[in-house]
Each structure stands twice: as structure tokens, then as C-alpha cells.
Amino acid sequence: MKKTLLVVAALLFPTLLAAQTEIVVWHAYRGGEKTAFEKVVNNYNASQKNIKVSALAVPYDAFADKITAAVPRGKGPDIFIYAQDRLGGWVAAGNTIEPIDFYLDKKLTDRYIPSTMQAMTFRKTVYGLPLNYKVITMVYNKALVKTPPKTTGELVKLAKSLTNSSSGRFGLAYWYPNWYYHAILFNGFGGGVFNAAGKPIVNTQGNVQATNLMMKWMTQDKIVPLEPSTALVTSLFNEGKAAIVFSGPWFLEEISPKVQWGLAPLPTIDEAGGKPMRPWISVEGVYIAAPSKHKEQAFEFAKYLTDTPAAKIMALEGSQQPANRLVYSDAQVAANPVLKAFRTQLDTGVPMPNVPEMTMMWSPVTTAMNAIVKKASTPAAAFNAAQKEVEANIAKLKK
Amino acid sequence: MASPAPQLEPAHDGTPSRTPAPPRRASGAGRIAVGVLLAALLAVGVMHWLDVRRSASRSQGAEAEATIVVARAAADVAAKLGGEGEGIAPAMTAWAQSQPSVKAYRVINIDSRSLEASTFPADQQEGAPPRRLARPEKPLYDLGQTLRTNVETNAEEQTTGNPEFTVERQASGDVLVAAPFKVDGAVTGFAQILATPVAPKSTAPPLWRALAFIAAPFLVVLGLTFFVRNNTILFIAGLVLLLATIWLHATEKGASYGLATAAVLLFVFVGGGYAGRTSSALLEHRQAYWYIAPAIIGMLLLVFFPFFYGIILSFTRQNIYTANQPLTELWIGAKNYVDIITDVNIFRNTPAGRQINYGNFYWTLFFTILWTVANVAIGVAVGLVLALVLNTKNLRFKALYRVLLILPWAVPNYITALIWKGMFHQQFGVINQVIQIFGGDPISWFEKPATSFAAVVTTNGWLSFPFMMVVSLGALQSIPGDLYEAARVDGATRWQQFRSITLPSLKPALIPAIILSVVWTFNMFNIIYLVSAGEPAGSTEILITQAYKIAFEQYRYGYAAAYSTVIFAILLIYGIFQNRATRATESIA
Numbered sequence: 004m005k006k007t008l009l010v011v012a013a014l015l016f017p018t019l020l021a022a023q024t025e026i027v028v029w030h031a032y033r034g035g036e037k038t039a040f041e042k043v044v045n046n047y048n049a050s051q052k053n054i055k056v057s058a059l060a061v062p063y064d065a066f067a068d069k070i071t072a073a074v075p076r077g078k079g080p081d082i083f084i085y086a087q088d089r090l091g092g093w094v095a096a097g098n099t100i101e102p103i104d105f106y107l108d109k110k111l112t113d114r115y116i117p118s119t120m121q122a123m124t125f126r127k128t129v130y131g132l133p134l135n136y137k138v139i140t141m142v143y144n145k146a147l148v149k150t151p152p153k154t155t156g157e158l159v160k161l162a163k164s165l166t167n168s169s170s171g172r173f174g175l176a177y178w179y180p181n182w183y184y185h186a187i188l189f190n191g192f193g194g195g196v197f198n199a200a201g202k203p204i205v206n207t208q209g210n211v212q213a214t215n216l217m218m219k220w221m222t223q224d225k226i227v228p229l230e231p232s233t234a235l236v237t238s239l240f241n242e243g244k245a246a247i248v249f250s251g252p253w254f255l256e257e258i259s260p261k262v263q264w265g266l267a268p269l270p271t272i273d274e275a276g277g278k279p280m281r282p283w284i285s286v287e288g289v290y291i292a293a294p295s296k297h298k299e300q301a302f303e304f305a306k307y308l309t310d311t312p313a314a315k316i317m318a319l320e321g322s323q324q325p326a327n328r329l330v331y332s333d334a335q336v337a338a339n340p341v342l343k344a345f346r347t348q349l350d351t352g353v354p355m356p357n358v359p360e361m362t363m364m365w366s367p368v369t370t371a372m373n374a375i376v377k378k379a380s381t382p383a384a385a386f387n388a389a390q391k392e393v394e395a396n397i398a399k400l401k402k
Numbered sequence: 403m404a405s406p407a408p409q410l411e412p413a414h415d416g417t418p419s420r421t422p423a424p425p426r427r428a429s430g431a432g433r434i435a436v437g438v439l440l441a442a443l444l445a446v447g448v449m450h451w452l453d454v455r456r457s458a459s460r461s462q463g464a465e466a467e468a469t470i471v472v473a474r475a476a477a478d479v480a481a482k483l484g485g486e487g488e489g490i491a492p493a494m495t496a497w498a499q500s501q502p503s504v505k506a507y508r509v510i511n512i513d514s515r516s517l518e519a520s521t522f523p524a525d526q527q528e529g530a531p532p533r534r535l536a537r538p539e540k541p542l543y544d545l546g547q548t549l550r551t552n553v554e555t556n557a558e559e560q561t562t563g564n565p566e567f568t569v570e571r572q573a574s575g576d577v578l579v580a581a582p583f584k585v586d587g588a589v590t591g592f593a594q595i596l597a598t599p600v601a602p603k604s605t606a607p608p609l610w611r612a613l614a615f616i617a618a619p620f621l622v623v624l625g626l627t628f629f630v631r632n633n634t635i636l637f638i639a640g641l642v643l644l645l646a647t648i649w650l651h652a653t654e655k656g657a658s659y660g661l662a663t664a665a666v667l668l669f670v671f672v673g674g675g676y677a678g679r680t681s682s683a684l685l686e687h688r689q690a691y692w693y694i695a696p697a698i699i700g701m702l703l704l705v706f707f708p709f710f711y712g713i714i715l716s717f718t719r720q721n722i723y724t725a726n727q728p729l730t731e732l733w734i735g736a737k738n739y740v741d742i743i744t745d746v747n748i749f750r751n752t753p754a755g756r757q758i759n760y761g762n763f764y765w766t767l768f769f770t771i772l773w774t775v776a777n778v779a780i781g782v783a784v785g786l787v788l789a790l791v792l793n794t795k796n797l798r799f800k801a802l803y804r805v806l807l808i809l810p811w812a813v814p815n816y817i818t819a820l821i822w823k824g825m826f827h828q829q830f831g832v833i834n835q836v837i838q839i840f841g842g843d844p845i846s847w848f849e850k851p852a853t854s855f856a857a858v859v860t861t862n863g864w865l866s867f868p869f870m871m872v873v874s875l876g877a878l879q880s881i882p883g884d885l886y887e888a889a890r891v892d893g894a895t896r897w898q899q900f901r902s903i904t905l906p907s908l909k910p911a912l913i914p915a916i917i918l919s920v921v922w923t924f925n926m927f928n929i930i931y932l933v934s935a936g937e938p939a940g941s942t943e944i945l946i947t948q949a950y951k952i953a954f955e956q957y958r959y960g961y962a963a964a965y966s967t968v969i970f971a972i973l974l975i976y977g978i979f980q981n982r983a984t985r986a987t988e989s990i991a
Binding site: 071075092095096101102104105106126127128168171200228229230235298299359362363365366370373374377378379392396399400 | 535537543544555721722723724725761827828829830850937939955957
């Protein structure tokens with residue numbers, strides 16, 4: 004008798020499940036971010052009966068390649084979350100990301116911070132809903148810095164007074180040869196790596212000026228350590244040997260509890276006529292996989308995920324910076340100094356390019372930056388060489 | 403194996419005195435005839451199949467061309483009326499009456515997301531046009547977006563690379579064509595028509611032609627067997643006939659070279675008797691082959707499949723944009739190899755004078771060889787000296803020293819690499835601090851190729867000496883002590899003992915170790931990638947790190963595959979050469 008009941012139950016169970024649509028989400032969150040994300044997923048599953056979302060955490064290192072390989076062959080998830088820098092490449096490769104313009108209306112797009120929406124747009128078509136963003140800002144040691152500098156003039160003056168290179172103390176530390184960090188100056192001087200039409204502009208005048216300023220800090224003012232890396236910057240800051248660091252939210256998790264730190268917007272650049280430093284905005288987008296069979300339902304979940312209640316959970320419990328504009332008027336979120344600081348910094352940010360050619364940029368510009376900081380080449384010559392190489396590589400790829 | 407041409411027995415080779423061929427094997431002449439038949443079947447068959455496909459797609463293209471013109475006309479009607487509004491539907495109805503081939507049409511405006519006019523039955527379910535597009539109709543909207551993007555990208559880049567029309571073939575044989583329309587210079591929508599194509603004229607070559615080409619050389623060789631008694635002449639005649647057949651049949655000469663090569667190989671394999679020998683060996687040692695079958699299958703899946711896939715990839719131009727296209731469409735022949743080998747721009751002129759172009763293949767090859775030789779030399783020298791020291795009789799704490807000296811080998815090499823990278827830091831690194839203690843100036847290690855090379859070789863030297871030490875130590879302990887005793891009695895000096903006894907006795911152990919070590923060092927990815935990362939300016943890149951950069955930073959998969967194949971070829975040549983050299987030493991020892 005029992006056996007028959009079991010068989011009947013087993014037969015019934017799948018049919019009960021079949022009424023629900025299952026949406027698979029791939030993400031690369033870990034730790035607190037993952038916990039907050041899963042809480043949002045569980046809330047969604049509890050809030051309605053038609054759609055069941057299951058989230059799968061994929062290791063970050065393998066994530067992009069897994070998407071590239073699996074999604075176009077229909078073996079991937081219904082939704083995946085990734086920063087916008089690969090967006091153009093996936094669209095160009097085809098059958099990876101579904102355009103979602105059709106689902107959008109003004110009410111929906113208005114709830115996101117405009118620059119994050121811009122990051123999700125490629126060739127005038129929107130491909131994802133912005134979830135969270137990351138920008139570089141100024142982190143300072145409160146014991147060493149009483150009032151954070153507002154201009155580069157103040158920064159250099161303050162940093163000089165705090166620098167003593169023989170004992171390994173520096174007023175400012177950041178990974179300046181890495182041009183993701185250095186882009187705060189590139190963009191501040193009106194430079195960058197791509198123009199509005201998506202053509203490479205590595206050797207533009209703004210980039211040369213920006214790099215000259217960085218080299219002045221390194222060789223003349225001597226306020227930054229030589230050969231920096233993330234590990235060096237972190238250990239200097241944790242030992243109280245670096246007063247100011249330019250870095251993003253990922254840096255905050257690494258700060259030792261002994262250090263009293265504060266956040267302030269990046270200073271304005273006197274050398275560029277008082278224009279602000281402009282960090283790159285990298286936006287995690289929620290994308291619907293093109294081969295998904297449940298795009299409608301997937302979009303419903305994407306909407307929920309980027310809505311205000313979900314954004315609040317991810318901001319307060321996951322320490323993420325939501326791209327949702329409305330959540331910042333929430334009392335608890337507004338009271339959070341970290342969220343507020345990044346939100347302020349975001350206003351001077353520039354979305355990181357999402358054109359497919361972006362991947363071609365990394366290696367040549369890194370080589371140029373290394374040649375410059377090693378004084379093996381002048382900024383103008385190094386950027387000219389990089390520009391030529393990028394143009395050649397793009398030409399080879401398009402052939 | 404059953405004889406494929408029993409009617410040819412006995413052999414017509416005119417030498418009846420020779421021992422007859424084993425009964426279950428084809429004679430020489432029979433093999434040649436069958437070889438010609440099979441090779442012609444392969445080459446002509448594939449060529450015919452390609453021809454049929456090509457002509458089919460050509461005639462489809464011609465049909466589509468005609469239908470695109472009709473779709474354009476439909477788009478023009480909509481464009482004249484501004485692309486939206488009540489006027490569209492009647493104008494389209496009037497237009498369609500003059501177009502007998504059009505079965506259905508629809509006009510979609512993507513700016514207002516509306517269906518302006520439609521005679522598709524499926525479109526009527528959500529209500530009669532004009533109306534807003536419903537959710538299930540998203541693909542239509544996306545189609546419009548794609549067309550708009552393509553038109554705009556083409557205008558921007560001044561190309562015609564992106565299709566400005568879409569053509570879909572229905573199961574019924576009709577074609578569905580969409581053409582965008584512009585209002586005030588911007589694409590605002592598109593017209594899509596379903597039309598019956600004009601009956602295509604078949605240009606496919608007839609099957610009998612291919613069959614004739616397959617049969618002809620076979621029949622000629624068969625005939626020749628009655629007159630020609632010499633198998634060598636018959637073989638050459640078969641080869642010439644085969645090539646002539648392929649040449650005469652080929653409609654596109656360029657594509658036939660690969661097939662001709664394959665056909666000749668097949669002909670030699672069958673006609674030369676290799677096929678018969680292979681199959682009889684397989685039959686004779688059936689049991690043995692069954693035993694190794696699991697290993698062969700495993701090797702096929704895990705080693706040979708990826709290997710051959712890589713080689714095939716190296717003949718294509720696959721990259722990040724084309725990763726989803728079939729490889730046959732990306733075939734570019736040996737172009738990647740030609741590009742690599744003919745990349746002779748070793749120097750480039752800059753305002754600062756002539757500089758070495760470090761990204762160049764030959765520089766990287768030179769550096770890789772320099773890197774390999776330096777590392778193996780250091781490894782062997784340091785390892786041998788330490789082994790000799792440890793081999794001292796009655797040395798106290800010998801076991802302890804041995805463990806300590808093997809330690810660098812036991813630590814995972816990427817950890818060692820990162821530690822050394824830290825030690826070479828310009829400001830905080832321990833090496834520069836030691837230099838400063840002695841009054842020197844700190845060195846920026848990764849600023850010049852020479853210092854950067856010194857840094858990576860030091861790191862790898864640290865990693866490679868323990869292996870050589872262990873190998874030498876083992877060999878040293880197996881040298882009998884009485885050899886030295888006899889040498890001493892004869893009055894040989896220490897140096898003479900080392901030259902004449904120690905070194906020759908170490909040779910059989912050291913040479914395989916050196917061969918292995920050369921291959922490891924040649925492809926020592928971790929140390930270069932983690933310590934110098936190719937700095938400065940890619941000058942300390944070795945071939946394998948360069949291949950990685952091409953594949954995963956420039957995303958040129960085909961080119962990177964060719965680069966890897968070249969690395970494999972270099973190591974293969976080295977391996978063959980070494981094998982000979984080793985055999986020589988073995989025979990001396």
C-alpha cells in the first residue's frame with residue numbers, strides 16, 4: 004500500500020513542478036554578496052508561484068569563458084550577471100545576449116542611474132538591466148589625514164608632508180601603472196581609449212597630459228611608491244604607511260580592522276583646469292541569454308532583481324552599490340556613508356567602454372604604461388606605439 | 403580481408419616462378435586498380451557533393467536577389483508615407499495587387515513599436531493593424547533593431563559588411579524577406595514580404611558525369627593490367643590517371659589541391675599494399691589490439707582529439723567574433739603559418755633609433771632558446787656541484803642538507819615565482835636592499851631586457867637545480883669506489899679522476915634528465931608569466947606565453963593555434979634530433 008502511494012506521489016510530483024517555469028541564473032558572487040543575492044532569489048521564489056529561480060555561483064575566473072562557450076550552444080542559463088566590458092564582444096559573437104529594448108518603457112528605465120543604463124547600451128540597443136556598479140574613489144587613513152584633499156594641489160602638498168621614502172611611507176598609493184586605475188586621470192583630462200564612435204584614441208592629447216601628471220607625482224614629487232601592485236598598496240595602507248589610496252569597493256574588504264578609514268570623492272585636477280578625476284564605472288548587468296526558452300519569465304525576474312526592495316537588500320546586506328536610483332532615497336541606505344560616498348563618486352564617472360575591441364586594448368596599453376613608468380619611453384611615443392598596435396590588431400580581427 | 407578483385411587472380415606480373423602471394427590478399431595489379439577506384443571515389447565524390455551544394459546556394463541566392471527587389475519596393479511604399487499612420491495599409495493593399503508573387507506582407511515601425519499593416523494570418527490574432535506590437539511579437543521588433551544597427555554601422559564604417567536584408571526560406575519553398583525603410587535619414591521600420599520565388603534553374607552537374615569520372619580511371623587501369631606486366635609502371639600509370647581525372651573533373655581548381663593530396667595518399671595506402679598489411683596485422687594480433695583498445699580510446703579522446711582539433715584550428719581565422727561559425731567557413735589554408743614564418747620585421751625604426759621589435763616571432767624564438775640553454779646550464783652546473791659536495795664521504799647531517807636542498811623543488815612553482823617577484827621589487831625587494839647595504843644603487847629589475855632576463859633565470863635556476871642534483875647524486879652513488887682507488891694507485895689527480903671516471907659514468911643518467919629539462923624549460927609558462935610578465939615591452943616573452951597572449955588577450959584563436967603548432971614542431975624536431983644523439987651516446991657507453 005505504502006509503495007503504491009509512493010509511486011503515485013512520484014508520478015504526481017513532476018506534474019506539480021511542471022506548472023512552474025524554472026529560471027536558471029549564473030552569477031559570480033561570493034561571501035556576503037552571494038548571501039544577499041540568494042536572499043533576493045528566495046524572496047522572489049516565495050513571492051509568487053509561477054517562476055522558480057535557481058541561482059548558481061560560478062567561479063569568476065572561468066565565468067566569461069563559460070558564457071562564451073555554453074550560451075550560444077543553448078547549454079547555458081536563462082540569465083547571467085556580468086560586467087559590461089564583455090557585452091560588445093558577446094553581441095558581436097551572436098546568439099548570446101538577448102536585446103531587451105522591446106520590454107523597456109520609460110518608467111522602467113527611469114529607475115536606474117542614467118550612466119549605468121548607458122553602460123548596458125551597445126550600438127543604440129539595450130541588452131541588460133543594470134544591477135550594481137563599481138567605481139574607484141579615495142580611501143584615506145583618518146589617523147593621518149584630517150581633511151581629505153579636494154584638489155590635486157592640496158593632494159600633492161599633503162602627500163609630500165606624509166611621505167618618507169627611506170622608511171617606506173607614502174602620502175598616496177594606488178596601482179597607477181595599471182590603466183584601469185590610471186583612467187581616473189585619462190578621463191579627467193578628456194582622454195580615454197575609445198571615442199564616441201568606438202575608434203581607438205590611445206595617443207590622444209588628454210592621455211599624454213594625464214600621464215605626464217602621474218609621472219610628475221612619481222619622479223618629481225615622489226609621493227607614490229615605485230612598482231605598486233594591489234598587494235603592495237593593501238599592505239602599505241594596513242600598516243599605516245600609505246595615507247591615501249585610490250581604489251574601489253573591493254579594497255574595503257581588505258582593510259585591516261586596526262585602520263580607521265574614510266571615503267571622499269577623488270580630487271579635482273588643477274592641471275586640467277579644475278576638472279574632476281573621472282573613474283570608470285563598471286556595471287554588472289543582468290542579461291537574458293538569447294537561446295533561453297523562457298525570456299518573458301526571465302525578464303520578470305530581472306525586473307524584480309533590479310527593483311528597489313531587492314536593491315536595498317543587496318546594498319545593506321551585500322555591501323554592493325545598486326544601479327537603482329530610487330533606493331538611495333531610502334533612509335537606511337542614505338545613512339550609510341560608504342554607499343553615499345560611492346554614489347557621489349559615480350556622478351563624475353564614465354562608463355567603461357563596452358565595445359568588443361576593448362579586449363584588444365588591455366595588452367598594448369599595459370605595455371605602454373610599463374614602458375612609461377620604467378622611463379623606457381615618453382608617454383607620447385609609448386601611446387603612439389600602442390595606438391598603432393591596437394589598430395593593427397583590430398584590423399587583423401576584422402579581416 | 404576478402405580479396406576485392408578476385409577476377410584478377412592469378413597475378414599478371416609475369417613471374418610465375420616467384421612464390422605466389424598469400425591467397426587471401428589482392429595481387430599487386432588488383433590493389434592498384436582498387437586503389438585508383440577508391441581514391442577517385444573519394445576525390446570526385448567530394449567534389450561533386452561540393453558542386454551540388456554550391457549550385458544550390460547560388461540558385462537560392464539568385465532567387466533571393468529578385469525577392470529583395472520586391473521587398474525594397476514594399477519598403478519604399480511605406481517610407482513615402484512616413485513609415486506610420488492610417489495611410490499605410492491602403493497604400494500597401496494597392497501595391498500588393500500589382501505584385502503577383504507576393505503572398506503576404508507586413509509593415510512594422512520600430513520607433514512606435516507598431517504593426518502598421520499586415521496580411522499575415524498570424525498577425526491578426528492580436529488584433530487588426532495598425533496596433534502596437536504584442537509581447538510574443540518581440541522577434542519582429544528585434545529584427546527591425548538588427549536591420550537598423552546594420553544599416554547604421556555600414557554607413558559609419560563605410561562598408562557593406564553587415565546584411566541590410568534578411569532572407570528566410572520557408573519549408574513551403576517560399577521566401578520571407580525583410581527590408582528596412584528610412585524616414586528623414588534614419589531607419590524607423592521595415593517591410594517584410596512572403597513571396598514565391600521564380601523557379602530556380604538547376605545548374606548542378608549531373609550525377610552520371612561524376613560516376614563516369616570515377617569509373618573511367620578504374621576501367622583504364624583494369625585494361626592496362628592485361629598489357630602491362632610491371633607493377634611499378636602500372637602504379638605510376640594509376641597515379642597519373644588519378645591526378646588527370648581529378649584535374650579534369652575539378653570545376654574550382656583551388657579547392658581541389660587538398661582533395662588531390664588526400665586521394666593520392668589513399669591511393670598509395672591501398673595501391674602500395676599498406677592497407678592489406680595493416681588489416682592483416684590487425685587480424686593477426688587481434689587479441690593484442692583488444693587489450694590496448696581502452697588505452698587507445700582514452701588517448702584518442704584526451705590527447706589526439708584536442709591535438710588534431712588544434713591543428714585544424716590553426717588553418718582557420720577563428721577569433722572572438724567568429725567563434726560561433728563553422729570552421730569550414732573560416733578556412734584560410736596555411737596563411738597563419740606563412741604570417742608567422744615570414745614575420746621578419748625584427749627591427750623597427752623609431753625616433754629614438756632602430757629598436758628590436760620584441761613582439762616578433764624570431765626574437766621570441768631566440769629568447770626562448772637563450773632562456774632554455776641558460777636555465778639548463780645553470781641547473782646542471784649547480785646541481786652537479788651540490789651533488790658532488792653531498793657525495794663527500796662521512797659528511798655529517800647529510801640527510802638534513804639533502805632535504806633542505808630538495809625543498810625548492812617541493813614548493814609549488816607559482817608560489818616560488820611570486821616570492822621571487824617580491825624579492826625583485828625595486829623599493830621593497832630584499833635583493834635591492836642587500837645591494838643598498840653594500841652601497842649600491844637599487845636596480846629596477848624589469849626595466850631592461852638584460853636585468854629582467856637575469857631575474858627570471860635566477861628564479862628558474864632556483865627551481866631547476868634540485869632535480870639535477872637528485873639525478874646526479876643517484877648516479878654518483880652507483881659509481882664503484884674501486885675505480886677511484888685504481889686511479890689513485892696509478893697516480894691520477896683529482897681533476898683527472900673527475901674527467902675520466904665521474905663524468906663518463908654520469909652521462910647515461912644526466913643526458914635523459916637534460917632532454918627532459920630542455921622540454922620543461924622551453925614551455926616554462928609560470929615563471930615568465932608571473933615573474934617578468936614579458937616586461938619590458940614583451941622582450942622576455944617565451945613562445946608559450948606569447949601564444950597565450952595571442953589567444954586570450956588578442957582573441958585570435960586560429961593564429962594562436964598555428965603558433966602552438968609551430969612550438970610543437972620545434973620540440974618535435976628537437977626530440978628527433980636528441981633521440982639520434984642519445985642513441986649515439988648509448989652505443990659508445
